Amino acid sequence: MNQGVISVSCPLSITIPQGHHKNFKIFKSPKVFNAFTLRSRFIHARRPPICCTQINPWEPAPITFVSENEEDDTFLKRTENIFGSLDADSTTEAPEVETKELVEVETKEVVEVSNQPEVHLQIFKWPMWLLGPSLLLTTGMAPTLWLPMSSVFLGPNVASLLSLIGLDCIYNLGAMLFLLMADACARPKQPIKPLRSEAPFSYQFWNMLANVVGFAIPFIMLYGSGSGLVQPHLPFISLAVLLGPYVLLLSVQILTEMLTWHWRSPVWLVTPIVYEGYRILQLMRGLKLGAELSAPAWTMHTIRGLVCWWVLILGVQLMRVAWFAGIASLSRKQEIVANGS
Template sequence: MASQGMVSLTKSLCIMTPKVRLKNTKTTKNLITRSCNLRVLCSKLSQWEQAPFIHDSTEEAGGGIVLEKTKNVFESIVSETEAEEQKIQVFKWPIWLLGPSVLLTSGMAPTLWLPLSSVYVGSKVVSVLSLIGLDCIFNLGATLFLLMADSGARPKDPSQPCKSQPPFSYKFWNVFALVTGFLIPTLLLLGSQTGLLASLQPELPFLSVAVLLFPYFILLAVQTLTEILTWSWQSPVWLVTPVVYEAYRVLQLMRGLKLSAEVNAPVWVVHMIRGLVSWWVLILGMQLMRVAWFAGFASRTTTTTQQPESVASE
């Protein structure tokens, strides 16, 4: 215990040695020799004290091994996450076949293979309800298709945000096409009934108008609501939504042309429906060209982002 106290005292003296400048060289030499002796005493440790920790070169050399191990751990974690993402993607593969099948079964099959004689039976009110029922089946199928397309277009990582906002010009032209497709038949029908357009005679009865154009107006409203929801939810299917509804609208108007003979529609009504078919085929072609443009724009942006990365890696 006494030796331990002496060692601690010498350590304190080593720490608390004042720095004094002396003019006499002999005294300075004596102080230097004494301080060296005190340092030697300070370096000698008792048997109860632990030796200081000294870094070994072998440990420093082994640091790379530790880093390699941590790298392997991270690689294993990344591989596990990639395997989970691949499993999720495998579960998404049937959607690519199920979504179009639902769209075909709900929309195209009843319109193409169901005979119109079975729809147009009895009174005109029953016919209107039957046609609205067919369009409701299509709307359900289109909603399921868009939901499947949205889930397939989302990124593999659920935590990664997916916000797809259409430009203002796209919204403007879509709204313009919908408003134009609504106003043209409405103005023509009102002009024929009020007598403002004398060339549009004879006028078409209300029930005949309902058989030919009431499902058409309902589908316009449903498409408008669906597009507004996809824009507000920033869903990646905003580019596909008008294509789905406009393709069915062409079939719907072709069905109206066949029914015009059943309701004894005047010639100007037949020409009006033909004009609507031509209008929506034109709009559908513009939508498909827009899809191609957006695909090319996406490829250009990906190539421009990959080029700086390759230059930075070099």
């Protein structure tokens, strides 16, 4: 008979014979007869089991746990100790390499997700690349090149000194805004690692040495003129008009550089260039004012020496920028190779 067909048999009826034996009086007892009668009725009421080998479509398939390795049938060996049946060497664990790969994949996904808002934020930073240099041009070059000198310089007096200092303060505001914009463009919004751009000690030493030399020369000129070491004598107000704004802006530059080193800002490399470019214009303006003040020859030669000094320092700064750019590119390539390996 086909196994797929459900076979249901008729109710089973059992007939209990009532035998009378002369030796056994128990069958004549009504209590015993009633017990057998109830038992027969109970059996008569029961239904036989239904045998079926097919599974209904709504029932889940039976789960069978079979070892993948059919040759190895020893899942747990019978030992005296229950803990001895677990073999540490035979147990399979997740390899460490797969764990590392999983961590790297998750890290890449997090980086990709974190870089998506960074692309949108970078779009808002693009106008700063034009706005920052425009501020330097507006606050520095425009007043110096197009503003008539007669409207600023009225002679060797305090008013002329304050007017020249005001022009330099306007440029200082533009330089500060430029450095803030450059710092904002250089720093990522959501850095994976903390950004700490630290200037080397050798760079700090030589840069500070150049600033001290440029800062000391005007005071040497003042001491030589006041003590009579150099002749002819140059009045203090005339020297202040020629080199006073230069000394003040150089002091601001030294303070700004020290703050960028302390805060580890990525603009520490361009800060001297921003101020030294304008310093050359300051000294060229001092040469024009010296001709109007009929300054002594030694004063004019000293100012020309200062121009040459700061042009040399500016060239060294540009060489440092090129050197640091090469070092940064090399370190980036090494980091990519290390991550790839």
